Amino acid sequence: MKKLAHWSCAFASALALLATTLPATAQVPMQKTQAPGFHRMMVGDIEVTVISDGTIRLPVLQLLRGDRAKIADALKRGFLGEQVETSVNAFLINTGSKLVLVDTGAGQLFGPTVGQLVTNLRAAGYTPEQVDEIYITHLHGDHVGGVVATNARVFPNATLRMDKRESDFWLSEANMAAAPEAAKQFFQGAMLTTKPYLQAGKMRPFEGATELVPGVRAVSTYGHTPGHTIYTVESKGEKLVLWGDLMHVAAVQFEDPSVVIQFDSDNAAAMRQRVAAYEEAAKNGWMVGAAHLSFPGVGRLRSNGSGGYTFLPLNYSTLK
Template identity: 65%
Template sequence: MKTSSSKRFLSTVAAAAAILGLNLAAAPAARAAAPQVKTQAPGYYRLMLGDIEVTALSDGSVVLPMDKLLTGAKPEQIQQALKNAYLDGQVETSVNGYLINTGSKLVLIDTGAAALFGPTLGRLAANLRAAGYQPEQVDEVYITHLHSDHAGGLVADGKPAFPNAVVRIDKREADHWLSAEKMAQAPEAARGGFKAAQSLLKPYQDAGRLKPFDGATELVPGVRALPSYGHTPGHTVYMVESKGQKMAVWGDLMHVAAVQFPDPTVTISFDTDSASAMPQRQQAYADAAKNGYLVAVAHISFPGLGRLRADGKGGYVWVPLNYSSKP
């Protein structure tokens, strides 16, 4: 038997339901589980460097056996460094490019791998469009070096992927990879790199839009090429500067942050000349830490932007750029 208080409670609930248009007798509709989407957001991140707009562009990521590729250190040292970063030997490596809008020129530094390294890469062009630009708008493309994960995106379906752009690259880099003599002298396993570089540059050569430079050169106001030879014969860093703010685009001065920042003497088997690449790496890390400028790194987790701080033990700590929801 219901008490008067319970009757009053039920009548209050019924009145409230009537006001809200609810049918208490109706059972809630069954809902199917939402399907998992399993995609990432478009891979771009934007910031202002003085008056210059910088947009980091993700080409994707690829898994590489870095414990086998890194050189100049004992295997147990490399394994421990990876373990400290909660990584195993199979490191998922980002591939990043950087779009520089100076206000008068639109410059792309490195183009990603396109389809040359499998389906998890090749997204830079789509992310460029997602960021609000079109490949046809790019005025100049600067290549840090001609390894395919940095230059593979130069070409799409055999044609220039950036049809109105001039391609700039250090003369030593172009001379090396375009040389039939050097390709003939190279080990058989290395000749594929020469063939790839030649096919990527050919459409721009044929159009008269491949324009090498010689060493340290201001390419456009606010962007300067700085030689860092070693990883490849003409490997180049690009320094972007506006209103006293600086950003160095490093190319392949770093491959595995967990290992090479604590110990910059660690090299990689991809180096053309590791004996030259190592001091270039050490010098770049020391200068970035001393002067506190921003660094853009191709193979650090996207967007690959941050600064270095000396750890007092001969190594460095990577300090990622603080996220901002506005450029």
């Protein structure tokens, strides 16, 4: 028994010595990155891939126009503050014969939290060279900035398209000269991003509502900008409407579509377009997608019966 006690004591001492000489277990570092930002869905026979360009933090309480107390309360009930990290989404449409990109994110115009479109496009299985056409909802920088990088075309084989009213307005030197100083950057951004496509003969505006490729149609929604356009995707009785900037802050503007934003060229017209789009989508059960809905930003609307709406995100599908 004495030998056993002596052995136990020696073993315990050895374990204690080993514990003091072994290095402490290292903490596992946090990754602090998201998975590649793409989300795939089908509209009939047409494949639509939502591509994230990243997020922008917007001072929405400052930018939104309406009853300030009600806006602040809606943000609070949405567990949001005065600033909201806002998604910047683009939509890649594969019709089977054409590959079409609706909007392109901010590119190099808005700092390090955006400009992820090409990275996420490649992660989704596509390359910039495969894109046939680019449809721009409007020429604000967070929608068209991604078409260029270091003044060169990011999508070398694509034709850049938008409503002629939009290009005529933002690409006008006279309009820029007459604009307030704070608004000149919008003109400069539009000119900078479209120039390489103009020079290459790869920019082709359209006029008003029209079918651009089979299954994809432009719909005029002038207001947020002079030529703001939304795009519809239709196949086998299913329909997806891509809203561009008809709305910006889900926690506020679904509940109260009358709330407008500082970025609108015409607040009243933009509000009318939003109200009409909400009503039409809810009535018909259409799928909707928007540039600034939280990624992936696709779902349906249900009327709450008092002028407001509830956004219902699409059920996730493996597409099998």
